[in-house]
Amino acid sequence: MTHFLDLTLTGVTDGAVYAAVALALVLIWRSTRVVNFAQGGMAMATTFVAWDLVHHGHSYWLAALAAIGVGLVLGAAAERLLIRPVERAAPLNAVIVALGLLVLLQAGAGMIWGGQLRSYPSAFGIKGFKPFGHQLLFSPDDLFMVASVAAVMLLLVLLFRFTPLGLRMRAAAFAPEVSRLLGIRVGRLLTLGWALAAAVGAVAGILIAPTTFVGPSQFDPILVSGFTAAVIGGLDSPVGAVAGGITLGCALSYVAGYVSTDIGAFAAFAVLITVLMLRPNGLFAGHAERRV
Amino acid sequence: MADVSRPEPAGVPEPRRPPPSPPSGRDAEPDSATAPDLIAAPDTAAPTTPPSPPLLEITDLSAGYGPVRVLHNITLTVPEHGITAVLGANGAGKTTLLRTVSGLIRPASGTVALAGRLLNRRSVEDVARLGVAHVPEGRGVILELTVEENLRLGRRRDTRDRSALSAVYDLFPSLAARRSRPGSTLSGGERQMLAIGRALLAEPRLLMLDEPSLGLAPRVVARLMAVLADLRARTGLTVLLVEQNARSALSVADRVVVLSLGAVAVDGDAAAFASDDRLRHAYLGF
Numbered sequence: 001m002t003h004f005l006d007l008t009l010t011g012v013t014d015g016a017v018y019a020a021v022a023l024a025l026v027l028i029w030r031s032t033r034v035v036n037f038a039q040g041g042m043a044m045a046t047t048f049v050a051w052d053l054v055h056h057g058h059s060y061w062l063a064a065l066a067a068i069g070v071g072l073v074l075g076a077a078a079e080r081l082l083i084r085p086v087e088r089a090a091p092l093n094a095v096i097v098a099l100g101l102l103v104l105l106q107a108g109a110g111m112i113w114g115g116q117l118r119s120y121p122s123a124f125g126i127k128g129f130k131p132f133g134h135q136l137l138f139s140p141d142d143l144f145m146v147a148s149v150a151a152v153m154l155l156l157v158l159l160f161r162f163t164p165l166g167l168r169m170r171a172a173a174f175a176p177e178v179s180r181l182l183g184i185r186v187g188r189l190l191t192l193g194w195a196l197a198a199a200v201g202a203v204a205g206i207l208i209a210p211t212t213f214v215g216p217s218q219f220d221p222i223l224v225s226g227f228t229a230a231v232i233g234g235l236d237s238p239v240g241a242v243a244g245g246i247t248l249g250c251a252l253s254y255v256a257g258y259v260s261t262d263i264g265a266f267a268a269f270a271v272l273i274t275v276l277m278l279r280p281n282g283l284f285a286g287h288a289e290r291r292v
Numbered sequence: 293m294a295d296v297s298r299p300e301p302a303g304v305p306e307p308r309r310p311p312p313s314p315p316s317g318r319d320a321e322p323d324s325a326t327a328p329d330l331i332a333a334p335d336t337a338a339p340t341t342p343p344s345p346p347l348l349e350i351t352d353l354s355a356g357y358g359p360v361r362v363l364h365n366i367t368l369t370v371p372e373h374g375i376t377a378v379l380g381a382n383g384a385g386k387t388t389l390l391r392t393v394s395g396l397i398r399p400a401s402g403t404v405a406l407a408g409r410l411l412n413r414r415s416v417e418d419v420a421r422l423g424v425a426h427v428p429e430g431r432g433v434i435l436e437l438t439v440e441e442n443l444r445l446g447r448r449r450d451t452r453d454r455s456a457l458s459a460v461y462d463l464f465p466s467l468a469a470r471r472s473r474p475g476s477t478l479s480g481g482e483r484q485m486l487a488i489g490r491a492l493l494a495e496p497r498l499l500m501l502d503e504p505s506l507g508l509a510p511r512v513v514a515r516l517m518a519v520l521a522d523l524r525a526r527t528g529l530t531v532l533l534v535e536q537n538a539r540s541a542l543s544v545a546d547r548v549v550v551l552s553l554g555a556v557a558v559d560g561d562a563a564a565f566a567s568d569d570r571l572r573h574a575y576l577g578f
Contacts, residue, residue, distance in 0.1 A: 167445065171441075171445050174434050181416060181425075182420060182445050186417070
Protein backbone atom coordinates (compact mmCIF):
# COMPACT_ATOMS: atom_id res chain seq x y z
CA MET A 1 0.00 0.00 0.00
CA THR A 2 2.83 2.39 0.78
CA HIS A 3 4.37 1.40 -2.51
CA PHE A 4 1.18 2.33 -4.33
CA LEU A 5 0.98 5.62 -2.46
CA ASP A 6 4.58 6.40 -3.32
CA LEU A 7 4.02 5.59 -6.96
CA THR A 8 0.92 7.76 -7.04
CA LEU A 9 2.66 10.70 -5.39
CA THR A 10 5.60 10.38 -7.77
CA GLY A 11 3.18 10.15 -10.68
CA VAL A 12 1.31 13.26 -9.57
CA THR A 13 4.55 15.20 -9.17
CA ASP A 14 5.91 14.15 -12.55
CA GLY A 15 2.46 14.69 -14.02
CA ALA A 16 2.40 18.25 -12.70
CA VAL A 17 5.45 19.02 -14.82
CA TYR A 18 3.91 17.42 -17.90
CA ALA A 19 0.77 19.39 -17.10
CA ALA A 20 2.66 22.68 -16.99
CA VAL A 21 4.18 22.05 -20.42
CA ALA A 22 0.78 20.88 -21.67
CA LEU A 23 -0.81 24.11 -20.38
CA ALA A 24 1.66 26.15 -22.40
CA LEU A 25 0.94 24.10 -25.53
CA VAL A 26 -2.82 24.37 -24.98
CA LEU A 27 -2.66 28.15 -24.61
CA ILE A 28 -1.00 28.46 -27.99
CA TRP A 29 -3.14 25.82 -29.68
CA ARG A 30 -6.31 27.55 -28.49
CA SER A 31 -5.35 30.90 -29.89
CA THR A 32 -3.36 30.17 -33.03
CA ARG A 33 -3.97 26.47 -33.79
CA VAL A 34 -0.25 25.86 -33.84
CA VAL A 35 1.56 23.14 -31.92
CA ASN A 36 4.51 25.09 -30.60
CA PHE A 37 7.44 22.75 -31.00
CA ALA A 38 9.71 25.53 -29.76
CA GLN A 39 8.03 25.37 -26.34
CA GLY A 40 10.80 23.23 -24.84
CA GLY A 41 13.45 25.51 -26.29
CA MET A 42 11.70 28.63 -25.00
CA ALA A 43 11.46 27.12 -21.51
CA MET A 44 15.12 26.15 -21.76
CA ALA A 45 16.12 29.73 -22.61
CA THR A 46 14.13 31.27 -19.77
CA THR A 47 15.46 28.69 -17.33
CA PHE A 48 19.02 29.50 -18.41
CA VAL A 49 18.32 33.16 -17.63
CA ALA A 50 17.14 32.11 -14.17
CA TRP A 51 20.16 29.84 -13.77
CA ASP A 52 22.45 32.74 -14.66
CA LEU A 53 20.88 34.90 -11.95
CA VAL A 54 21.05 32.15 -9.33
CA HIS A 55 24.60 31.41 -10.39
CA HIS A 56 25.51 35.04 -9.72
CA GLY A 57 24.11 34.90 -6.23
CA HIS A 58 20.59 36.22 -6.71
CA SER A 59 17.68 34.63 -4.89
CA TYR A 60 15.64 31.73 -6.25
CA TRP A 61 12.48 33.85 -6.33
CA LEU A 62 14.05 36.78 -8.15
CA ALA A 63 15.39 34.36 -10.73
CA ALA A 64 11.95 32.77 -11.08
CA LEU A 65 10.28 36.14 -11.62
CA ALA A 66 12.93 37.09 -14.17
CA ALA A 67 12.37 33.83 -16.05
CA ILE A 68 8.63 34.48 -16.18
CA GLY A 69 9.22 38.04 -17.37
CA VAL A 70 11.65 36.94 -20.06
CA GLY A 71 9.13 34.28 -21.05
CA LEU A 72 6.41 36.89 -21.57
CA VAL A 73 8.67 38.94 -23.81
CA LEU A 74 10.04 35.92 -25.66
CA GLY A 75 6.55 34.54 -26.34
CA ALA A 76 5.21 37.88 -27.55
CA ALA A 77 8.24 38.39 -29.78
CA ALA A 78 7.96 34.90 -31.23
CA GLU A 79 4.34 35.47 -32.18
CA ARG A 80 4.85 38.97 -33.58
CA LEU A 81 8.07 38.36 -35.49
CA LEU A 82 7.92 34.71 -36.51
CA ILE A 83 4.38 33.33 -36.41
CA ARG A 84 2.43 36.41 -37.59
CA PRO A 85 4.07 36.44 -41.03
CA VAL A 86 3.02 32.83 -41.70
CA GLU A 87 -0.38 33.10 -40.00
CA ARG A 88 -2.33 32.97 -43.26
CA ALA A 89 -0.15 30.30 -44.82
CA ALA A 90 -0.59 26.55 -44.46
CA PRO A 91 -0.41 25.26 -40.86
CA LEU A 92 2.77 23.36 -41.66
CA ASN A 93 4.60 26.66 -42.20
CA ALA A 94 4.04 27.69 -38.60
CA VAL A 95 5.24 24.29 -37.40
CA ILE A 96 8.43 24.62 -39.42
CA VAL A 97 8.97 28.16 -38.17
CA ALA A 98 8.56 26.87 -34.60
CA LEU A 99 11.10 24.12 -35.26
CA GLY A 100 13.45 26.76 -36.66
CA LEU A 101 13.01 28.81 -33.50
CA LEU A 102 13.84 25.71 -31.43
CA VAL A 103 17.10 25.21 -33.31
CA LEU A 104 17.89 28.90 -33.01
CA LEU A 105 17.29 28.91 -29.26
CA GLN A 106 19.32 25.76 -28.69
CA ALA A 107 22.24 27.07 -30.71
CA GLY A 108 22.03 30.49 -29.06
CA ALA A 109 21.94 28.98 -25.56
CA GLY A 110 24.94 26.83 -26.43
CA MET A 111 26.86 29.91 -27.53
CA ILE A 112 25.97 31.94 -24.46
CA TRP A 113 25.96 29.37 -21.67
CA GLY A 114 27.89 26.47 -23.16
CA GLY A 115 26.81 22.92 -23.83
CA GLN A 116 27.40 21.35 -20.44
CA LEU A 117 24.62 20.56 -17.98
CA ARG A 118 24.11 22.98 -15.08
CA SER A 119 22.54 22.09 -11.78
CA TYR A 120 19.61 24.15 -10.63
CA PRO A 121 18.50 24.61 -7.02
CA SER A 122 15.09 23.51 -5.81
CA ALA A 123 12.84 25.94 -4.00
CA PHE A 124 12.26 23.79 -0.93
CA GLY A 125 13.73 20.70 0.70
CA ILE A 126 13.84 17.51 -1.32
CA LYS A 127 13.77 15.19 1.68
CA GLY A 128 10.48 13.32 1.72
CA PHE A 129 7.76 13.97 4.26
CA LYS A 130 7.74 11.51 7.14
CA PRO A 131 4.26 11.43 8.66
CA PHE A 132 3.75 8.84 11.43
CA GLY A 133 7.19 7.42 10.84
CA HIS A 134 6.47 6.51 7.24
CA GLN A 135 9.02 7.84 4.78
CA LEU A 136 7.15 9.10 1.70
CA LEU A 137 8.54 9.75 -1.76
CA PHE A 138 7.02 13.22 -1.60
CA SER A 139 9.06 16.21 -0.51
CA PRO A 140 8.15 19.81 0.29
CA ASP A 141 9.59 20.70 -3.11
CA ASP A 142 7.30 18.16 -4.79
CA LEU A 143 4.38 19.77 -2.97
CA PHE A 144 5.54 23.17 -4.23
CA MET A 145 5.66 21.80 -7.76
CA VAL A 146 2.13 20.41 -7.66
CA ALA A 147 0.79 23.52 -5.94
CA SER A 148 2.47 25.83 -8.50
CA VAL A 149 0.98 24.00 -11.44
CA ALA A 150 -2.43 23.89 -9.76
CA ALA A 151 -2.20 27.64 -9.14
CA VAL A 152 -1.24 28.35 -12.74
CA MET A 153 -4.15 26.25 -13.98
CA LEU A 154 -6.54 27.97 -11.58
CA LEU A 155 -5.38 31.41 -12.69
CA LEU A 156 -5.86 30.48 -16.34
CA VAL A 157 -9.34 29.09 -15.69
CA LEU A 158 -10.26 32.26 -13.78
CA LEU A 159 -8.88 34.38 -16.60
CA PHE A 160 -10.79 32.56 -19.32
CA ARG A 161 -14.03 32.02 -17.43
CA PHE A 162 -14.54 35.16 -15.43
CA THR A 163 -12.78 38.13 -16.97
CA PRO A 164 -13.74 40.28 -19.98
CA LEU A 165 -10.22 39.79 -21.32
CA GLY A 166 -10.57 36.02 -21.09
CA LEU A 167 -13.93 36.16 -22.85
CA ARG A 168 -12.33 38.13 -25.68
CA MET A 169 -9.45 35.67 -25.84
CA ARG A 170 -11.88 32.78 -26.16
CA ALA A 171 -13.92 34.60 -28.79
CA ALA A 172 -10.79 35.42 -30.77
CA ALA A 173 -9.73 31.78 -30.63
CA PHE A 174 -13.11 30.35 -31.63
CA ALA A 175 -14.09 32.87 -34.31
CA PRO A 176 -11.35 35.31 -35.29
CA GLU A 177 -13.24 36.94 -38.14
CA VAL A 178 -16.46 37.48 -36.19
CA SER A 179 -14.40 38.82 -33.29
CA ARG A 180 -12.69 41.35 -35.51
CA LEU A 181 -16.07 42.48 -36.83
CA LEU A 182 -17.02 43.12 -33.21
CA GLY A 183 -14.01 45.40 -32.82
CA ILE A 184 -11.92 42.91 -30.84
CA ARG A 185 -8.22 43.33 -31.61
CA VAL A 186 -7.56 39.68 -32.33
CA GLY A 187 -3.90 40.17 -33.24
CA ARG A 188 -3.07 41.56 -29.81
CA LEU A 189 -4.87 38.71 -28.10
CA LEU A 190 -2.86 36.16 -30.09
CA THR A 191 0.34 37.88 -28.98
CA LEU A 192 -0.92 37.81 -25.42
CA GLY A 193 -1.71 34.10 -25.74
CA TRP A 194 1.84 33.34 -26.84
CA ALA A 195 3.27 35.54 -24.10
CA LEU A 196 1.21 33.75 -21.44
CA ALA A 197 2.16 30.37 -22.87
CA ALA A 198 5.85 31.17 -22.75
CA ALA A 199 5.47 32.42 -19.18
CA VAL A 200 3.77 29.16 -18.19
CA GLY A 201 6.57 27.33 -19.98
CA ALA A 202 9.06 29.33 -17.93
CA VAL A 203 7.35 28.14 -14.74
CA ALA A 204 7.54 24.56 -16.02
CA GLY A 205 11.23 25.00 -16.80
CA ILE A 206 12.09 26.20 -13.32
CA LEU A 207 10.10 23.38 -11.76
CA ILE A 208 11.82 20.60 -13.69
CA ALA A 209 15.31 22.08 -13.80
CA PRO A 210 16.35 20.63 -10.40
CA THR A 211 15.64 17.08 -11.66
CA THR A 212 16.71 17.31 -15.31
CA PHE A 213 19.47 19.96 -14.97
CA VAL A 214 19.73 22.83 -17.42
CA GLY A 215 21.25 22.34 -20.86
CA PRO A 216 20.50 23.48 -24.41
CA SER A 217 18.46 20.42 -25.39
CA GLN A 218 17.59 19.22 -21.91
CA PHE A 219 13.86 19.89 -22.10
CA ASP A 220 13.14 18.12 -25.38
CA PRO A 221 11.89 14.86 -23.77
CA ILE A 222 9.61 16.90 -21.50
CA LEU A 223 8.03 18.50 -24.55
CA VAL A 224 7.08 15.07 -25.86
CA SER A 225 5.45 14.16 -22.55
CA GLY A 226 3.78 17.56 -22.34
CA PHE A 227 2.42 17.19 -25.86
CA THR A 228 1.10 13.71 -25.03
CA ALA A 229 -0.57 15.15 -21.93
CA ALA A 230 -2.11 17.99 -23.94
CA VAL A 231 -3.49 15.59 -26.55
CA ILE A 232 -4.93 13.35 -23.84
CA GLY A 233 -6.64 16.41 -22.38
CA GLY A 234 -8.05 17.46 -25.74
CA LEU A 235 -5.56 20.24 -26.64
CA ASP A 236 -8.21 22.86 -25.97
CA SER A 237 -8.79 22.91 -22.25
CA PRO A 238 -6.47 24.02 -19.43
CA VAL A 239 -8.19 21.65 -17.02
CA GLY A 240 -7.81 18.89 -19.59
CA ALA A 241 -4.10 19.64 -19.90
CA VAL A 242 -3.61 19.19 -16.17
CA ALA A 243 -5.76 16.07 -16.03
CA GLY A 244 -3.86 14.70 -19.01
CA GLY A 245 -0.55 15.46 -17.31
CA ILE A 246 -1.53 13.75 -14.07
CA THR A 247 -2.97 10.77 -15.95
CA LEU A 248 0.21 10.35 -17.92
CA GLY A 249 2.44 10.88 -14.87
CA CYS A 250 0.60 8.28 -12.81
CA ALA A 251 0.44 5.77 -15.67
CA LEU A 252 4.18 6.04 -16.24
CA SER A 253 4.87 5.82 -12.52
CA TYR A 254 2.76 2.64 -12.11
CA VAL A 255 4.39 1.04 -15.12
CA ALA A 256 7.84 1.90 -13.80
CA GLY A 257 6.98 0.68 -10.29
CA TYR A 258 5.05 -2.50 -11.08
CA VAL A 259 6.43 -3.58 -14.45
CA SER A 260 9.73 -2.17 -15.50
CA THR A 261 11.44 1.19 -15.70
CA ASP A 262 12.63 0.37 -19.21
CA ILE A 263 9.29 0.65 -20.97
CA GLY A 264 8.34 4.18 -19.92
CA ALA A 265 8.19 5.57 -23.45
CA PHE A 266 6.19 2.55 -24.57
CA ALA A 267 3.70 3.12 -21.76
CA ALA A 268 3.34 6.77 -22.70
CA PHE A 269 2.34 5.84 -26.23
CA ALA A 270 0.04 3.10 -24.95
CA VAL A 271 -1.79 5.64 -22.80
CA LEU A 272 -2.00 8.09 -25.70
CA ILE A 273 -3.33 5.51 -28.14
CA THR A 274 -5.84 4.13 -25.64
CA VAL A 275 -7.24 7.58 -24.89
CA LEU A 276 -7.41 8.54 -28.55
CA MET A 277 -9.22 5.30 -29.37
CA LEU A 278 -11.80 5.75 -26.62
CA ARG A 279 -12.16 9.54 -26.80
CA PRO A 280 -10.77 10.76 -30.14
CA ASN A 281 -11.12 14.38 -29.14
CA GLY A 282 -9.38 13.90 -25.81
CA LEU A 283 -10.76 13.53 -22.33
CA PHE A 284 -11.94 17.12 -22.02
CA ALA A 285 -13.06 18.06 -25.51
CA GLY A 286 -15.91 20.46 -24.89
CA HIS A 287 -17.41 20.25 -28.34
CA ALA A 288 -17.04 17.37 -30.71
CA GLU A 289 -17.25 19.03 -34.10
CA ARG A 290 -16.99 22.62 -35.12
CA ARG A 291 -19.51 23.74 -37.64
CA VAL A 292 -18.24 26.06 -40.27
CA MET B 293 -26.01 31.94 -64.54
CA ALA B 294 -28.52 31.78 -67.38
CA ASP B 295 -31.38 33.15 -65.35
CA VAL B 296 -33.94 34.19 -67.91
CA SER B 297 -35.92 36.26 -65.46
CA ARG B 298 -32.97 38.50 -64.79
CA PRO B 299 -31.50 39.87 -67.98
CA GLU B 300 -28.13 41.52 -68.41
CA PRO B 301 -28.01 45.09 -67.18
CA ALA B 302 -27.46 46.43 -70.67
CA GLY B 303 -30.59 44.89 -72.08
CA VAL B 304 -33.10 46.01 -69.47
CA PRO B 305 -35.48 48.91 -69.62
CA GLU B 306 -33.83 52.02 -68.43
CA PRO B 307 -33.92 52.39 -64.67
CA ARG B 308 -36.20 55.04 -63.41
CA ARG B 309 -33.43 57.09 -61.91
CA PRO B 310 -29.98 57.76 -63.19
CA PRO B 311 -27.21 56.24 -61.12
CA PRO B 312 -26.72 58.53 -58.15
CA SER B 313 -23.65 60.13 -59.54
CA PRO B 314 -23.87 63.89 -59.73
CA PRO B 315 -21.16 65.12 -62.04
CA SER B 316 -19.67 67.52 -59.56
CA GLY B 317 -18.25 66.99 -56.12
CA ARG B 318 -18.28 63.24 -56.46
CA ASP B 319 -14.70 62.65 -57.37
CA ALA B 320 -13.37 64.82 -54.61
CA GLU B 321 -12.18 63.36 -51.33
CA PRO B 322 -15.44 62.37 -49.64
CA ASP B 323 -15.64 64.97 -46.98
CA SER B 324 -19.28 65.45 -47.58
CA ALA B 325 -20.43 65.61 -43.99
CA THR B 326 -19.98 69.35 -44.25
CA ALA B 327 -21.71 69.66 -47.61
CA PRO B 328 -24.72 67.39 -47.58
CA ASP B 329 -26.67 69.31 -50.23
CA LEU B 330 -24.25 68.21 -52.87
CA ILE B 331 -25.34 64.63 -52.60
CA ALA B 332 -29.05 64.85 -52.05
CA ALA B 333 -29.55 67.19 -54.96
CA PRO B 334 -30.66 64.88 -57.81
CA ASP B 335 -33.16 62.98 -55.69
CA THR B 336 -36.48 63.10 -57.42
CA ALA B 337 -37.95 59.75 -56.47
CA ALA B 338 -38.28 60.50 -52.76
CA PRO B 339 -39.75 63.95 -52.68
CA THR B 340 -41.18 63.91 -49.18
CA THR B 341 -38.13 62.89 -47.20
CA PRO B 342 -35.93 65.75 -46.10
CA PRO B 343 -32.41 65.47 -47.52
CA SER B 344 -30.24 63.87 -44.87
CA PRO B 345 -26.48 63.64 -45.34
CA PRO B 346 -25.26 60.24 -46.47
CA LEU B 347 -23.81 58.19 -43.67
CA LEU B 348 -22.00 55.78 -45.94
CA GLU B 349 -20.56 56.94 -49.19
CA ILE B 350 -19.11 54.44 -51.63
CA THR B 351 -17.35 55.95 -54.63
CA ASP B 352 -16.15 54.15 -57.72
CA LEU B 353 -15.42 51.03 -55.71
CA SER B 354 -13.89 47.96 -57.31
CA ALA B 355 -13.04 44.90 -55.25
CA GLY B 356 -12.79 41.15 -55.42
CA TYR B 357 -10.84 38.12 -54.37
CA GLY B 358 -7.30 37.98 -55.71
CA PRO B 359 -7.44 38.32 -59.48
CA VAL B 360 -11.21 37.82 -59.57
CA ARG B 361 -12.96 41.19 -59.70
CA VAL B 362 -16.46 41.04 -58.22
CA LEU B 363 -17.44 44.69 -57.82
CA HIS B 364 -17.01 47.03 -60.76
CA ASN B 365 -16.92 50.78 -60.08
CA ILE B 366 -19.75 50.82 -57.56
CA THR B 367 -20.96 54.25 -56.51
CA LEU B 368 -23.74 54.53 -53.98
CA THR B 369 -24.68 56.31 -50.80
CA VAL B 370 -26.57 55.20 -47.73
CA PRO B 371 -28.48 58.04 -46.07
CA GLU B 372 -28.62 58.24 -42.31
CA HIS B 373 -31.76 56.97 -40.55
CA GLY B 374 -33.40 54.40 -42.69
CA ILE B 375 -33.15 50.99 -44.26
CA THR B 376 -31.35 50.60 -47.56
CA ALA B 377 -31.88 47.21 -49.13
CA VAL B 378 -29.26 45.76 -51.43
CA LEU B 379 -30.86 43.20 -53.71
CA GLY B 380 -29.58 41.03 -56.48
CA ALA B 381 -29.05 37.47 -57.57
CA ASN B 382 -26.43 35.07 -56.30
CA GLY B 383 -22.99 36.27 -57.28
CA ALA B 384 -24.11 39.85 -57.84
CA GLY B 385 -21.56 41.05 -55.30
CA LYS B 386 -23.81 41.84 -52.34
CA THR B 387 -21.73 40.03 -49.75
CA THR B 388 -18.51 41.30 -51.29
CA LEU B 389 -19.85 44.83 -50.95
CA LEU B 390 -20.43 44.42 -47.22
CA ARG B 391 -17.09 42.70 -46.69
CA THR B 392 -15.33 45.54 -48.46
CA VAL B 393 -17.09 48.16 -46.34
CA SER B 394 -16.12 46.43 -43.12
CA GLY B 395 -12.51 46.01 -44.23
CA LEU B 396 -12.43 42.24 -44.61
CA ILE B 397 -11.62 42.80 -48.29
CA ARG B 398 -9.27 45.54 -49.44
CA PRO B 399 -10.71 47.44 -52.39
CA ALA B 400 -8.74 47.39 -55.63
CA SER B 401 -9.75 50.98 -56.27
CA GLY B 402 -12.30 53.53 -55.09
CA THR B 403 -13.22 54.74 -51.62
CA VAL B 404 -15.56 53.93 -48.77
CA ALA B 405 -16.33 56.68 -46.28
CA LEU B 406 -18.41 56.71 -43.12
CA ALA B 407 -19.67 60.19 -42.27
CA GLY B 408 -16.79 61.64 -44.24
CA ARG B 409 -14.06 59.44 -42.74
CA LEU B 410 -12.29 57.14 -45.13
CA LEU B 411 -12.52 53.48 -44.15
CA ASN B 412 -10.40 51.92 -46.91
CA ARG B 413 -7.11 51.66 -45.14
CA ARG B 414 -8.44 50.96 -41.69
CA SER B 415 -8.35 47.54 -40.05
CA VAL B 416 -11.54 45.54 -39.57
CA GLU B 417 -11.38 46.28 -35.85
CA ASP B 418 -11.09 50.03 -36.43
CA VAL B 419 -14.00 50.08 -38.87
CA ALA B 420 -16.10 48.29 -36.24
CA ARG B 421 -15.00 50.76 -33.59
CA LEU B 422 -15.95 53.67 -35.85
CA GLY B 423 -19.52 52.40 -35.72
CA VAL B 424 -20.01 49.82 -38.46
CA ALA B 425 -21.66 46.65 -37.16
CA HIS B 426 -21.48 43.87 -39.74
CA VAL B 427 -23.58 40.77 -39.10
CA PRO B 428 -22.07 38.34 -41.58
CA GLU B 429 -23.90 35.75 -43.62
CA GLY B 430 -24.41 32.63 -41.55
CA ARG B 431 -25.10 34.87 -38.56
CA GLY B 432 -21.74 35.06 -36.85
CA VAL B 433 -22.92 33.74 -33.49
CA ILE B 434 -19.95 32.21 -31.70
CA LEU B 435 -21.40 28.77 -31.11
CA GLU B 436 -19.02 27.78 -28.32
CA LEU B 437 -19.96 30.77 -26.18
CA THR B 438 -23.22 31.26 -24.32
CA VAL B 439 -25.90 33.67 -25.41
CA GLU B 440 -24.93 36.12 -22.70
CA GLU B 441 -21.22 35.86 -23.52
CA ASN B 442 -22.00 36.56 -27.17
CA LEU B 443 -23.95 39.63 -26.13
CA ARG B 444 -21.22 40.85 -23.78
CA LEU B 445 -18.80 40.74 -26.69
CA GLY B 446 -20.99 43.25 -28.51
CA ARG B 447 -20.46 45.96 -25.94
CA ARG B 448 -17.63 48.38 -26.44
CA ARG B 449 -16.78 48.13 -22.76
CA ASP B 450 -17.55 44.99 -20.80
CA THR B 451 -18.96 46.52 -17.65
CA ARG B 452 -21.19 45.12 -14.97
CA ASP B 453 -23.98 47.39 -16.16
CA ARG B 454 -26.73 45.09 -17.36
CA SER B 455 -29.28 47.62 -18.60
CA ALA B 456 -28.11 47.38 -22.21
CA LEU B 457 -28.27 43.58 -22.10
CA SER B 458 -31.76 43.78 -20.65
CA ALA B 459 -32.84 45.96 -23.55
CA VAL B 460 -31.78 43.23 -25.98
CA TYR B 461 -33.56 40.59 -23.92
CA ASP B 462 -36.67 42.78 -24.02
CA LEU B 463 -36.36 43.06 -27.77
CA PHE B 464 -35.86 39.29 -28.20
CA PRO B 465 -37.50 37.57 -25.22
CA SER B 466 -36.65 34.06 -26.41
CA LEU B 467 -32.97 34.87 -25.89
CA ALA B 468 -33.53 35.74 -22.25
CA ALA B 469 -34.65 32.21 -21.45
CA ARG B 470 -31.48 30.81 -23.00
CA ARG B 471 -28.95 33.31 -21.75
CA SER B 472 -26.61 30.72 -20.25
CA ARG B 473 -26.96 28.15 -23.03
CA PRO B 474 -24.27 27.85 -25.69
CA GLY B 475 -24.98 29.52 -29.02
CA SER B 476 -24.94 26.12 -30.72
CA THR B 477 -28.23 25.21 -29.03
CA LEU B 478 -30.16 28.09 -30.58
CA SER B 479 -32.47 27.80 -33.56
CA GLY B 480 -31.66 29.63 -36.78
CA GLY B 481 -34.03 32.47 -35.97
CA GLU B 482 -32.67 32.83 -32.44
CA ARG B 483 -29.13 32.93 -33.77
CA GLN B 484 -30.08 35.73 -36.11
CA MET B 485 -31.73 37.61 -33.26
CA LEU B 486 -28.65 37.09 -31.12
CA ALA B 487 -26.36 38.36 -33.85
CA ILE B 488 -28.54 41.43 -34.40
CA GLY B 489 -28.88 42.05 -30.66
CA ARG B 490 -25.14 41.76 -30.22
CA ALA B 491 -24.56 44.20 -33.08
CA LEU B 492 -27.01 46.68 -31.55
CA LEU B 493 -25.16 46.62 -28.22
CA ALA B 494 -22.23 48.35 -29.89
CA GLU B 495 -24.62 51.24 -30.64
CA PRO B 496 -23.54 51.27 -34.28
CA ARG B 497 -23.97 54.16 -36.66
CA LEU B 498 -24.48 51.68 -39.47
CA LEU B 499 -25.88 48.17 -39.10
CA MET B 500 -25.04 45.88 -42.02
CA LEU B 501 -27.01 42.64 -42.24
CA ASP B 502 -26.00 39.98 -44.73
CA GLU B 503 -28.98 37.81 -45.67
CA PRO B 504 -30.65 37.66 -42.27
CA SER B 505 -33.54 35.68 -43.77
CA LEU B 506 -31.30 32.86 -45.02
CA GLY B 507 -32.76 29.51 -44.03
CA LEU B 508 -35.45 30.95 -41.79
CA ALA B 509 -39.17 30.19 -41.83
CA PRO B 510 -41.30 32.94 -43.41
CA ARG B 511 -42.95 33.66 -40.07
CA VAL B 512 -39.54 34.22 -38.43
CA VAL B 513 -38.42 36.40 -41.34
CA ALA B 514 -41.52 38.53 -40.97
CA ARG B 515 -40.82 39.01 -37.28
CA LEU B 516 -37.22 39.99 -37.94
CA MET B 517 -38.29 42.53 -40.51
CA ALA B 518 -40.87 43.90 -38.08
CA VAL B 519 -38.15 44.34 -35.48
CA LEU B 520 -35.97 46.18 -37.99
CA ALA B 521 -38.83 48.47 -38.98
CA ASP B 522 -39.60 49.11 -35.33
CA LEU B 523 -35.96 49.91 -34.53
CA ARG B 524 -35.75 52.29 -37.45
CA ALA B 525 -38.88 54.09 -36.30
CA ARG B 526 -37.88 54.25 -32.64
CA THR B 527 -34.15 54.87 -32.81
CA GLY B 528 -33.47 56.19 -36.29
CA LEU B 529 -31.10 53.32 -36.92
CA THR B 530 -29.35 53.16 -40.27
CA VAL B 531 -29.43 49.71 -41.83
CA LEU B 532 -27.78 48.34 -44.93
CA LEU B 533 -29.76 45.18 -45.57
CA VAL B 534 -28.44 42.66 -48.07
CA GLU B 535 -31.13 40.20 -49.11
CA GLN B 536 -31.98 37.57 -51.68
CA ASN B 537 -35.47 37.59 -50.25
CA ALA B 538 -36.50 40.72 -52.11
CA ARG B 539 -40.14 40.74 -51.00
CA SER B 540 -39.24 40.77 -47.32
CA ALA B 541 -36.55 43.38 -47.79
CA LEU B 542 -38.83 45.64 -49.82
CA SER B 543 -41.46 45.39 -47.11
CA VAL B 544 -39.29 47.43 -44.76
CA ALA B 545 -36.76 49.23 -46.96
CA ASP B 546 -36.81 52.95 -47.64
CA ARG B 547 -34.32 52.76 -50.44
CA VAL B 548 -33.28 49.96 -52.70
CA VAL B 549 -30.08 49.25 -54.57
CA VAL B 550 -30.05 46.40 -57.07
CA LEU B 551 -26.68 44.93 -57.90
CA SER B 552 -26.27 43.01 -61.08
CA LEU B 553 -22.99 41.32 -61.98
CA GLY B 554 -21.08 43.58 -59.64
CA ALA B 555 -22.52 46.88 -60.82
CA VAL B 556 -25.32 49.11 -59.58
CA ALA B 557 -28.31 48.48 -61.81
CA VAL B 558 -30.99 50.31 -59.83
CA ASP B 559 -30.69 52.84 -57.04
CA GLY B 560 -33.80 54.53 -55.85
CA ASP B 561 -36.83 54.79 -53.64
CA ALA B 562 -38.02 51.41 -52.42
CA ALA B 563 -41.75 52.09 -52.70
CA ALA B 564 -41.37 53.42 -56.23
CA PHE B 565 -39.28 50.43 -57.20
CA ALA B 566 -41.72 47.98 -55.66
CA SER B 567 -44.65 49.52 -57.52
CA ASP B 568 -42.83 49.62 -60.85
CA ASP B 569 -43.86 46.27 -62.33
CA ARG B 570 -41.50 46.50 -65.27
CA LEU B 571 -38.36 47.13 -63.18
CA ARG B 572 -39.31 44.73 -60.46
CA HIS B 573 -40.00 42.01 -62.95
CA ALA B 574 -36.78 42.66 -64.84
CA TYR B 575 -34.55 42.48 -61.81
CA LEU B 576 -36.35 40.39 -59.27
CA GLY B 577 -38.52 38.15 -61.39
CA PHE B 578 -41.83 38.81 -59.66
